[in-house]
Amino acid sequence: xxxxxGDSGDGMQLTGDRFTSETAVFGNDLATxxxxxxxxxxxxxxxxxxxxxxxxxxxxxxxxxxxxxxxLVAMNPAALKVNIGDLAKGGTLIVNTDAFxxxxxxxxxxxxxxxxxxxxxDFHVHEVALSSMTIEALKGIDLITxxxxxxxxxxxxxxxxxxxxxxxxxxxxxxxxxxxxxxxxIAEANAKAFKAGWNYGETSEDFAVSYEIAPAKLEPxxxxxxxxxxxxxxxxxxxxKLSGLPLFLGAYPITPASEVLEQLAYLKHFGVRTFQAEDExxxxxxxxxxxxxxxxxxxxxxxxxxxxxxxxxxxAVTLELPLIVVDIQRAGxxxxxxxxxxxxxxxxxxxxxxxxxxxxxxxxxxPAGCFHAAIEAVRIAIKYRTPVFLLxxxxxxxxxxxWLIPEVGALADISTEFATEPNDGETFLPYRRDxxxxxxxxxxxxxxxxxxxxxxxxxxxxxxNVSYDPENHDLMVRLRAAKVAGIAADIPELEVDDPxxxxxxxxxxxxxYGAIGxxxxxxxxxxxxxxxxxxxxxxxxxxxxxxVVRAYDKVxxxxxxxxxxxxxxxxxxxxxxxxxxxxxxxxxxxxELEDAITALVDS
Amino acid sequence: MSGNGxxxxxxxxxxxxxxQEVRWCPGCGDYAIxxxxxxxxxxxxxxxxxxxxxxxxGCAARFPYYMQTYGMHSIHGRAPAIATGLAVSRPDLSVWxxxxxxxxxxxxxxxxxxxxxxxxxxxxxxxxxKIYGLTKGQYSPTSELGKVTKSTPLGxxxxxxxxxxxxxxxxxxxxxxxxxTDKKGLTEVLGAAARHRGxxxxxxxxxxxxxxxxxxxxxxxxxxxxxxxxxxxxxxxGAEGEKxxxxxxxxxxxxxEAAAVDETTLLVHxxxxxxxxxxxxxxxxxxxxxxxxxxxxxRSVERPVYDDLxxxxxxxARETSGEGDLAAxxxxxxxxxxx
Numbered sequence: 009x010x011x012x013x014g015d016s017g018d019g020m021q022l023t024g025d026r027f028t029s030e031t032a033v034f035g036n037d038l039a040t041x042x043x044x045x046x047x048x049x050x051x052x053x054x055x056x057x058x059x060x061x062x063x064x065x066x067x068x069x070x071x072x073x074x075x076x077x078x079x080l081v082a083m084n085p086a087a088l089k090v091n092i093g094d095l096a097k098g099g100t101l102i103v104n105t106d107a108f109x110x111x112x113x114x115x116x117x118x119x120x121x122x123x124x125x126x127x128x129x130d131f132h133v134h135e136v137a138l139s140s141m142t143i144e145a146l147k148g149i150d151l152i153t154x155x156x157x158x159x160x161x162x163x164x165x166x167x168x169x170x171x172x173x174x175x176x177x178x179x180x181x182x183x184x185x186x187x188x189x190x191x192x193x194i195a196e197a198n199a200k201a202f203k204a205g206w207n208y209g210e211t212s213e214d215f216a217v218s219y220e221i222a223p224a225k226l227e228p229x230x231x232x233x234x235x236x237x238x239x240x241x242x243x244x245x246x247x248x249k250l251s252g253l254p255l256f257l258g259a260y261p262i263t264p265a266s267e268v269l270e271q272l273a274y275l276k277h278f279g280v281r282t283f284q285a286e287d288e289x290x291x292x293x294x295x296x297x298x299x300x301x302x303x304x305x306x307x308x309x310x311x312x313x314x315x316x317x318x319x320x321x322x323x324a325v326t327l328e329l330p331l332i333v334v335d336i337q338r339a340g341x342x343x344x345x346x347x348x349x350x351x352x353x354x355x356x357x358x359x360x361x362x363x364x365x366x367x368x369x370x371x372x373x374x375p376a377g378c379f380h381a382a383i384e385a386v387r388i389a390i391k392y393r394t395p396v397f398l399l400x401x402x403x404x405x406x407x408x409x410x411w412l413i414p415e416v417g418a419l420a421d422i423s424t425e426f427a428t429e430p431n432d433g434e435t436f437l438p439y440r441r442d443x444x445x446x447x448x449x450x451x452x453x454x455x456x457x458x459x460x461x462x463x464x465x466x467x468x469x470x471x472x473n474v475s476y477d478p479e480n481h482d483l484m485v486r487l488r489a490a491k492v493a494g495i496a497a498d499i500p501e502l503e504v505d506d507p508x509x510x511x512x513x514x515x516x517x518x519x520x521y522g523a524i525g526x527x528x529x530x531x532x533x534x535x536x537x538x539x540x541x542x543x544x545x546x547x548x549x550x551x552x553x554x555x556v557v558r559a560y561d562k563v564x565x566x567x568x569x570x571x572x573x574x575x576x577x578x579x580x581x582x583x584x585x586x587x588x589x590x591x592x593x594x595x596x597x598x599x600e601l602e603d604a605i606t607a608l609v610d611s
Numbered sequence: 612m613s614g615n616g617x618x619x620x621x622x623x624x625x626x627x628x629x630x631q632e633v634r635w636c637p638g639c640g641d642y643a644i645x646x647x648x649x650x651x652x653x654x655x656x657x658x659x660x661x662x663x664x665x666x667x668x669g670c671a672a673r674f675p676y677y678m679q680t681y682g683m684h685s686i687h688g689r690a691p692a693i694a695t696g697l698a699v700s701r702p703d704l705s706v707w708x709x710x711x712x713x714x715x716x717x718x719x720x721x722x723x724x725x726x727x728x729x730x731x732x733x734x735x736x737x738x739x740x741k742i743y744g745l746t747k748g749q750y751s752p753t754s755e756l757g758k759v760t761k762s763t764p765l766g767x768x769x770x771x772x773x774x775x776x777x778x779x780x781x782x783x784x785x786x787x788x789x790x791x792t793d794k795k796g797l798t799e800v801l802g803a804a805a806r807h808r809g810x811x812x813x814x815x816x817x818x819x820x821x822x823x824x825x826x827x828x829x830x831x832x833x834x835x836x837x838x839x840x841x842x843x844x845x846x847x848x849g850a851e852g853e854k855x856x857x858x859x860x861x862x863x864x865x866x867x868e869a870a871a872v873d874e875t876t877l878l879v880h881x882x883x884x885x886x887x888x889x890x891x892x893x894x895x896x897x898x899x900x901x902x903x904x905x906x907x908x909x910r911s912v913e914r915p916v917y918d919d920l921x922x923x924x925x926x927x928a929r930e931t932s933g934e935g936d937l938a939a940x941x942x943x944x945x946x947x948x949x950x
Contacts, residue, residue, distance in 0.1 A: 033947050232946045249937050256700045276928035278935030286725035290692035297696030319686050416938045453681035456660045461676050463684025
């Protein structure tokens, strides 16, 4: 497990990304955790400006980006200070000695130079003059300044790490050539720095051993590395193809969701219309307008934007039109910590609207899982003519893992049919429902004879005409609720992993999937029994959820919030579930969940 | 509805009346507007299913319920945003937005200006009655300063918006004004708006006989105060055409006695002027400033239409990259195979 850490301008995310790609192509299983500040360029050398990227890779399947890195690459004193607490005792520390000058030490708040004062005695410290060696290696490239040369030091570091772990280099060299095609001298510099780093590792006696981690045993097939946001983007594209509906995305830039807008904007040849709206409200409104016209309407945002979309979601509830609302959760309240993950929007998407306005909720649990979660959200929205919330978070969005690419032909058809004929003799009743799904017909403008008006006012059953009739309102409230509740019959049952007949169940949802799985493995390794289950549907719950939670003496629900799923489970099933809740803007560590589970099992 | 022999459907006003009972207050100006629009609709030459009315919230927003077309009564202020999504993804439709002064200029001000600057192919009809009617009589963003209403018993403190100045400031490509009871003027403006490709913004002065009766009597009743703008014609008005409009050195426009100035100095209206300054200057002529109100088409210029630009981008992308191939997309980037 390696963490690269440096200034936000040092290219740490790029370095981490490339190392990840090399590792993926090599065939290790992996998980990544980028950790960067919201500020685009925080003051150089300062603690808030530190940007990190952690890669966990192994010869077996892994579930999390890991708790404690074994190797830390620190590009400056601030990066060292922020990250050294996480480095495992006995771990390897590679520092850029050129950055350890008085000024940088002072900025990082070091009274004395940690490289000299013995405070790093617990670690294997490799002092490497990354900056000056990079500049030296690039002498002879005429067109770049020494300042530009120094900026290639991240590639020197990447080359060194690539040698240390014997990663394949061709991908990175090809990447550099393509990425910097417009400035061939920079491409040359980065490639040269990368090779110099590799050669330094090979020749320097400081690094006596290089590590070889064999490829993991993975299911046969073609793999790629994929992040949550990319998987979500591809899932939406796939859903558009599988449903036969053109994709319309209304979005307003917001971290960490902007990437989906940006990626979809590159995919117009799939018939995708991307609309960067004037605000979050217009983004969702336009998506709903497009849905009225027969498009697959999608709006993407994070919590601070989702609150603004509530009125549109409420309208979609009563219009009974499909609308996909993607909430890539981040730490709040309000602006909170824009780049940090949290799971605290669950109750908002469940209940954050006026009146009785039920909305199905689907949650992704792994980065690659965002692909199928997106298709599932679209399937439900189209089939039941309802808005659907799709939950991801900043950790899934930016984290990545290898993905067994699915066969397109094996993906299920989710197409629907628009209404084309009157459904009551000569008359068209826009709110006459399908007996099984309770969904109403989707009659799009342009269809002769089916002209009708819909709106936010309460509608008379079947005709859809405005109605203030008390009994009709009660009926419509119940019909909308029954329609959403009925989806439980159309989603998979909650699967339980309980190899040993445990008394304790750990129930999770969303991005805690990996940490819970890793923790359960460790607990089982100590001879204790524990069962796990993970919810991908939060509304409605899978139909056997009550049965599952009632079957265990003890139920633990770890969440990166103060107990939102726990509140729902307790309310719905009258089960005295307990929580493990930490809201730090970071994913759970497997170790802390291991402790929490162990304590409950032993209690 | 009957065929006209050439395969096209010949519709009448009756075809555009829905089966819903119209429920505005008796005497409301909205009745007159609804009637003019239903009579005008056949002129579009479109079958009913191709026409969509989208509204927000307010008295005017009930409008779609009464039209036998597709329609959506949506959320307060959001109609331009919702209609944008519909128009952009369905260029085959004729999309109309019906809004009011509170809906368009208070809660929905942002959506209005952005749809206008983008030049989305929408026809936006703003029924301006200078009051909140549905919520029973609070002042609106077009109410005059000092307006005494239920929410402003001591008089309002807000300087009002001039809807046309806002639209022109947002560089709307088509801007016009008409009066609810002026069948001829309103029909002409609707026709011009419908023929215009891109956003067309029409302010319709509408009387609320319950909460703001007589707000526009100075131009609704006193026809001599109407300045009918005619493209390429000198601007003259009054019972005998005795008044005119001149443009000052600072660019502003004002009403003059025609006899008092040289005929050649009268401003010649040019709705097609690219620079919005002239139309803006005309929008500043009000009853309060000049005792008269310009009506008709202030501005009508061609500008790239958002919907067209987006469709062109999709076509161009398909031309360069081919129709999107999902399997190829999923396999893009570095891949590796495990045997």
